[in-house]
Amino acid sequence: MAVKEQLLRIEDVALELNVSQKIIRKHIHSGALKSTKTVGVHYLNPKDVKAFVKSNVLAKTPKKPVKNIRTKSVKTDDVNWVNIAGSWENPSKTELTSADLFCGAGGMAKGFEMAGFTQVGGLDWFKEAGMTYRENFNHPHILGDITEKEVKDKFIETVQSSLKGKPLTVLSGGFPCQGFSMSGSRIVEDERNSLYKDMLEIIDALQPEFIVAENVKGLRSMLKGKVEDKIKEDIAKLGYNVNVTVLNAANYYVPQKRERIIFVANRIGKKNYHPKPLLTPKNYVTTKQAIQDLVKHKDDANFNHVRTKHSDDMKNRLAKVEEGKSLYDNYSDSWKKCPWNEASCTIKENHGGVNIHPIEPRVITVREMARLQSFPDNFIFKGAKGKQMMQIGNAVPPLLAKAIALAVRETLAV
CATH class of the missing domain: 3.40.50.150 (Vaccinia Virus protein VP39)
Structure with a gap:
């Protein structure tokens, strides 16, 4: 059964109340302002916003006007969810x-x-x-x-x-x-x-x-x-x-x-x-569930599973990277280590910087990338290895x- 929702986003409420988005988020987290979080985005019912204003909580918070906003954002998602x-x-x-x-x-x-x-x-x-x-x-x-x-x-x-x-x-x-x-x-x-x-x-x-x-x-x-x-x-x-x-x-x-x-x-x-x-975040498919078996899988070019050969120094550096963190401070979206017991961070191929394997000191293989993108194992990628990674990183x-x-x-x- 479809459910239609017409809700406000945080930026809409911030503009309407002439405060920063940070203040709105603060009151959401405190529980003073009700919201619904769907796929990582907070949505607010206009009735709850009115109740929040009437509660006078906002009057006790120093206001910081939003600057350089020419026009009000009127974007609200009009979504018909279907099971x-x-x-x-x-x-x-x-x-x-x-x-x-x-x-x-x-x-x-x-x-x-x-x-x-x-x-x-x-x-x-x-x-x-x-x-x-x-x-x-x-x-x-x-x-x-x-x-x-x-x-x-x-x-x-x-x-x-x-x-x-x-x-x-x-x-x-x-x-x-x-x-x-x-x-x-x-x-x-x-x-x-x-x-x-x-x-x-x-x-x-x-x-x-x-x-x-x-x-x-x-x-x-x-x-x-x-x-x-x-x-x-x-x-x-x-x-x-x-x-x-x-x-x-x-x-x-x-x-x-x-x-x-x-x-x-x-x-x-x-x-x-x-x-x-x-699914909900509590039962997401994890990186471990998706690629654990490939740790023991021998290199196989026909299966798109060939490990990158790193120097000993690079292996040591990769091993020290924390889950969810990047090898390089200036490239936070590349060379990032996937979490092992959670769903992976976003898979990308960024100028040669791919995701780091959670438990081995190396970057993930093409097949591991494909698994994390939900491609079936019989889906074979062609071209040089770097081009294969680009294909997977760009894919839906x-x-x-x-x-x-x-x-x-x-x-x-x-």
Whole structure:
């Protein structure tokens, strides 16, 4: 059963009450201000905020006005949570179809395949990722630059040919968004955002029933939330109603705490659903559960499990790094040691800096990375080892994609 929530975020309340977000967090932690925490984000009911104001607790706290805020953030998540637990195990095969832009190695495609969808096409420019994609899937893959008309046309024609006159159910994509900036009160886009515009053009051409767009959580704060608003507006202009929230992959059996913003939109008059978490932090799949058996597994290039050879000095340095900490102070997002008895920290490949193994003095292998991203063991990665790690670090965890796909199926079942 879906539950609709219209709640405020901490930044919204801070702006409304003209205090810092730090003060709001302080009163949440003290219990004076009620909140609901979902996938790591606090949400507040407007009624609870009013009760908090009436309690006069805030009057006793020195106010620190929020500076340099031009406009009030009006962003509140309008989320329709749906329970997918009943369909999680062995989903039936359907005639529903999906295609993927910026597909990389195929994490999103694999997840939709696990959820019973038939994938009809993928597009990406990354050569080695394309090699991996074609190794693991039978459907068409277009290798090329989406900004080139012939590449874009080829993808559209390939998908339409595979559909044989039927509508495309879902078009997904993890689009880049670094090219947004401000000119006065107006959002502008530079040439780096041509990829985003090309995605909109393909949506308009293929007219999928649903759009699933994924991005890093940090998009929410870009230009004080205006980028998120513009993306929703642009999709709505194409005839879609849009819902968006942040999902944590660990809530869907991925042994990794990885938060991503997920846009779900449809043009067929249905309610957009996001998958209700299947797990809580108390029962997340841990790093140990995911990769412990690989400690005794011999190096095997065909299995993508080859240990990096470190010098004795590097081994000593890696062994001394605490769980959750990084080898280098200046690179906190790379060379970070995964916790052993918790879900892993976010898996990345950052200019050669990958995650450190929790109990061995080395970085994790490609297969260990793949396990922590929830790729099955029969999913084989191609290219040089460094390129394989880039593919995995950039991928959407298949089990997160599966959860999203099952939520789309629930939408169509209503």
